[in-house]
Amino acid sequence: xxxxxxxxxxxxxxxxxxxxxxxxxxxxxxxxxxxxxxxxxxxxxxxxxxxxxxxxxxxxxxxxxxxxxxxxxxxxxxxxxxxxxxxxxxxxxxxxxxxxxxxxxxxxxx
Amino acid sequence: xxxxxxxxxxxxxxxxxxxxxxxxxxxxxxxxxxxxxxxxxxxxxxxxxxxxxxxxxxxxxxxxxxxxxxxxxxxxxxxxxxxxxxxxxxxxxxxxxxxxxxxxxxxxxxxxxxxxxxxxxxxxxxxxxxxxxxxxxxxxxxxxxxxxxxxxxxxxxxxxxxxxxxxxxxxxxxxxxxxxxxxxxxxxxxxxxxxxxxxxxxxxxxxxxxxxxxxxxxxxxxxxxxxxxxxxxxxxxxxxxxxxxxxxxxxxxxxxxxxxxxxxxxxxxxxxxxxxxxxxxxxxxxxxxxxxxxxxxxxxxxxxxxxxxxxxxxxxxxxxxxxxxxxxxxxxxxxxxxxxxxxxxxxxxxxxxxxxxxxxxxxxxx
Numbered sequence: 001x002x003x004x005x006x007x008x009x010x011x012x013x014x015x016x017x018x019x020x021x022x023x024x025x026x027x028x029x030x031x032x033x034x035x036x037x038x039x040x041x042x043x044x045x046x047x048x049x050x051x052x053x054x055x056x057x058x059x060x061x062x063x064x065x066x067x068x069x070x071x072x073x074x075x076x077x078x079x080x081x082x083x084x085x086x087x088x089x090x091x092x093x094x095x096x097x098x099x100x101x102x103x104x105x106x107x108x109x110x
Numbered sequence: 111x112x113x114x115x116x117x118x119x120x121x122x123x124x125x126x127x128x129x130x131x132x133x134x135x136x137x138x139x140x141x142x143x144x145x146x147x148x149x150x151x152x153x154x155x156x157x158x159x160x161x162x163x164x165x166x167x168x169x170x171x172x173x174x175x176x177x178x179x180x181x182x183x184x185x186x187x188x189x190x191x192x193x194x195x196x197x198x199x200x201x202x203x204x205x206x207x208x209x210x211x212x213x214x215x216x217x218x219x220x221x222x223x224x225x226x227x228x229x230x231x232x233x234x235x236x237x238x239x240x241x242x243x244x245x246x247x248x249x250x251x252x253x254x255x256x257x258x259x260x261x262x263x264x265x266x267x268x269x270x271x272x273x274x275x276x277x278x279x280x281x282x283x284x285x286x287x288x289x290x291x292x293x294x295x296x297x298x299x300x301x302x303x304x305x306x307x308x309x310x311x312x313x314x315x316x317x318x319x320x321x322x323x324x325x326x327x328x329x330x331x332x333x334x335x336x337x338x339x340x341x342x343x344x345x346x347x348x349x350x351x352x353x354x355x356x357x358x359x360x361x362x363x364x365x366x367x368x369x370x371x372x373x374x375x376x377x378x379x380x381x382x383x384x385x386x387x388x389x390x391x392x393x394x395x396x397x398x399x400x401x402x403x404x405x406x407x408x409x410x411x412x413x414x415x416x417x418x419x420x421x422x423x424x425x426x427x428x429x430x431x432x433x434x435x436x437x438x439x440x441x442x443x444x445x446x447x448x449x450x451x452x453x454x455x456x457x458x459x460x461x462x463x464x465x466x467x468x469x470x471x472x473x474x475x476x
Contacts, residue, residue: 004460032202051200097327
């Protein structure tokens with residue numbers, strides 16, 4: 001069922017920019033259109049690019065936002081998971097709980 | 111039967127024209143229990159009309175417009191195996207139930223939903239999907255949340271049901287209001303629910319505090335109102351507490367059904383009686399409480415077609431969209447939101463429900 005939903009109408013998660021738009025809905029309570037425009041503006045791309053996995057692979061690599069693990073094997077030096085979330089938090093100007101706690105627990109100021 | 115046409119007997123001459131009637135073509139579609147049946151376009155159209163009429167009468171809302179019914183007919187009177195929204199119209203998927211041990215481990219499950227399925231928010235949960243049950247195991251759940259935050263790039267929320275019924279005897283400490291009510295002990299039943307709800311609010315906060323400390327991006331109160339109006343009350347009060355403590359936390363309140371059952375009947379939240387509220391009024395309270403995302407829910411009638419069910423669901427939820435200030439993630443899963451009640455919902459029915467909600471209501475996700 002989840003697979004059908006993902007193909008029928010889903011943004012694509014972090015294959016695209018679905019995770020970024022979702023963060024603006026969760027942390028800033030933005031409706032879909034506002035969240036998409038906000039993320040597109042921050043990334044310097046079009047709204048349509050946000051759900052295009054081909055466009056977003058390049059954009060995510062350019063901004064260090066993380067890509068699928070299989071792609072990371074091709075780009076082993078790129079940020080992934082918690083590393084990528086540091087960059088997502090900064091780029092979107094939105095606090096990410098796990099990033100804030102990571103910084104706090106290792107005494108990292110950034 | 112619809113179309114008059116002409117034909118020829120095999121043994122007839124070229125001038126012997128016969129009048130015959132063709133049957134209207136049958137289209138494969140689904141019932142609310144998932145059964146594959148065949149209906150004509152006219153029958154599907156009639157079910158859509160009946161679904162919206164019944165919903166409008168029950169919920170005291172407007173019926174769908176002719177354009178909306180025509181759009182639904184285009185989606186549902188199609189033999190295509192799959193339906194999808196247009197490129198660019200995709201929405202955020204906040205899937206519940208994406209992080210338990212379906213795939214082998216909690217971590218593998220979350221990564222699979224993130225990397226293989228491609229959902230936008232993943233949710234850590236455990237199979238006893240209840241905050242009361244999670245409380246006894248919260249340190250393990252929080253440890254998994256901490257590991258999940260290192261494994262996953264997607265937002266990870268924690269989900270469970272408020273599940274007020276767990277607080278009544280024999281499972282919980284309070285007198286069972288379902289036993290008190292038939293005995294006519296109305297005041298005792300109400301008092302028991304009020305006391306249980308107060309403890310539930312504390313438990314949701316307790317669990318949320320641990321999960322937030324472990325890095326959670328959000329807390330999901332799913333299937334809210336399953337035990338009635340005091341269940342909904344607890345979710346609203348827990349939401350207010352969490353919002354006051356965590357201004358940036360994702361807080362999702364998803365409902366159990368289309369209207370709030372009045373097991374108490376008189377309980378209020380900020381002056382509004384909760385019993386009998388439909389989605390628009392539910393949303394008003396959820397927004398005031400500070401939630402990030404609201405999940406309205408309309409249950410399936412298994413004896414009716416999916417066309418009948420989707421028209422009913424969209425009619426009931428539509429008024430929400432007119433006042434929504436926060437994202438609306440409709441419940442579109444097994445047995446709700448036009449998806450059949452069965453263990454393996456077919457993609458033809460699931461995808462049609464998704465397309466219908468996105469294109470008719472312009473929802474923010476589901």
